[in-house]
Amino acid sequence: MYMILVGGGNVGVNLAKRLIQRQHEVLLLEKDARQATRLSNMLGEEHVYVGDGCELSTQKAVGFGRADVVIAVTGEDEDNMVVCQMAKVVWSCDRVLARVNDPSHEEIFRQIGIDDTVSATGIIFNLLEQQIAKDELIPLGALAKGNIEIVETVLSSRSPVVGRRVRDLTLPPQTNIVWILRDGQGLVVEGDTELKVGDEVVALLPSDRAEELRMLFVPTKV
Amino acid sequence: MMRVVIFGCGRTGSSLGLMLAKNHQVTVIEQNPEALRRLGTRHQCKVVVGSGIDEEVLERAGIGEADVFFAVTRGDNSNIMAAQIARLKYKVPKICIKVADPHRADAYRKMGFECVVSSALIAGFMSDWMTEQPFRPIDEYNTLCEELKL
Numbered sequence: 251m252y253m254i255l256v257g258g259g260n261v262g263v264n265l266a267k268r269l270i271q272r273q274h275e276v277l278l279l280e281k282d283a284r285q286a287t288r289l290s291n292m293l294g295e296e297h298v299y300v301g302d303g304c305e306l307s308t309q310k311a312v313g314f315g316r317a318d319v320v321i322a323v324t325g326e327d328e329d330n331m332v333v334c335q336m337a338k339v340v341w342s343c344d345r346v347l348a349r350v351n352d353p354s355h356e357e358i359f360r361q362i363g364i365d366d367t368v369s370a371t372g373i374i375f376n377l378l379e380q381q382i383a384k385d386e387l388i389p390l391g392a393l394a395k396g397n398i399e400i401v402e403t404v405l406s407s408r409s410p411v412v413g414r415r416v417r418d419l420t421l422p423p424q425t426n427i428v429w430i431l432r433d434g435q436g437l438v439v440e441g442d443t444e445l446k447v448g449d450e451v452v453a454l455l456p457s458d459r460a461e462e463l464r465m466l467f468v469p470t471k472v
Numbered sequence: 473m474m475r476v477v478i479f480g481c482g483r484t485g486s487s488l489g490l491m492l493a494k495n496h497q498v499t500v501i502e503q504n505p506e507a508l509r510r511l512g513t514r515h516q517c518k519v520v521v522g523s524g525i526d527e528e529v530l531e532r533a534g535i536g537e538a539d540v541f542f543a544v545t546r547g548d549n550s551n552i553m554a555a556q557i558a559r560l561k562y563k564v565p566k567i568c569i570k571v572a573d574p575h576r577a578d579a580y581r582k583m584g585f586e587c588v589v590s591s592a593l594i595a596g597f598m599s600d601w602m603t604e605q606p607f608r609p610i611d612e613y614n615t616l617c618e619e620l621k622l
Contacts, residue, residue, distance in 0.1 A: 304548070304549060304573075304576065305573065305575065305576075306573075306575035306576070306579075307575075326549070327525065327553065328525055328547065328549035328550045328552065328553040329549050331549065331552070331553050331556075332548075332549045332552055332553070332576070336576070336579055339579060339582075339583065340579050352526075354527055355525070357561075358553075358556060358557050358560060358561060361556075361560045361561075362556055362560065
């Protein structure tokens with residue numbers, strides 16, 4: 251596959267290394283000439299191009315039109331947005347992937363049609379949340395352009411659902427409990443499954459129902 | 473009276489703000505507090521320090537109730553991103569972006585944004601001034617840009 255990466259920082263260079271190892275045709279764009287020279291020494295000059303990935307002339311020169319995927323991994327969300335949007339709109343590139351530094355920008359990326367985004371900040375934040383917060387609904391991921399969410403909660407003794415069977419819960423519409431992790435073992439969820447303290451419950455639901463599920467599972471704060 | 477939010481207090485943003493503040497309610501967003509000096513000491517604008525691609529900053533500037541949004545910083549991509557947030561998230565009805573790169577302006581114009589390319593305007597005005605032709609509508613200068621043909 252022909253993969254164009256925009257942004258020769260740490261993320262870009264390490265990603266490029268791995269993709270080159272996998273025998274892909276990889277081109278890393280970097281606008282700073284000195285940084286590009288360093289990258290050429292590391293990756294081989296056939297894998298590096300000096301230029302601004304936001305500019306049409308660069309996009310034309312490196313062949314955005316025949317790229318299988320364009321990946322924007324600069325440290326600036328606005329640059330990543332413009333690279334991906336122009337790849338899609340001007341060059342009809344099917345697959346684009348953007349690094350999003352400020353997780354609150356993920357929604358606007360999705361709204362303009364950049365469906366694949368990765369936010370290191372968001373991922374680290376979610377991991378920390380999982381370790382810290384009992385009795386909170388933690389988003390693990392999103393499907394269908396963010397319309398469906400996968401959420402997890404860890405039940406404390408104060409959760410109102412402890413001791414109840416799954417079939418007796420009034421779940422929000424279209425909500426499924428898909429998995430319970432108990433004592434390090436995954437459980438297949440059945441109607442008779444009784445919820446216990448310490449259970450990690452994973453559910454799949456439409457994102458606008460998350461608040462209803464939270465109300466059901468999470469004890470009201472005193 | 474219109475409620476106007478301007479992102480960027482450079483020469484363009486400050487002139488625009490001062491000009492509009494006589495008859496409209498103007499808020500200026502600027503990251504660099506030093507740049508706000510361009511507004512002088514007796515201006516009528518509300519000022520918010522921060523970035524126009526930060527939703528919290530936009531909300532403090534009253535983007536939710538704005539009739540018009542101008543993105544006029546030096547950064548084309550910041551302007552474009554701020555404009556898209558203003559359009560999609562806050563449904564601002566009138567949006568105008570300053571874009572230095574005529575190709576980028578062309579791409580976003582096709583997506584329905586009003587993009588002004590200042591270098592193209594100046595070149596067009598000057599050329600018509602020299603040949604003593606009447607000045608044309610702004611969009612003609614915007615799109616007649618020679619650089620676009622390269």
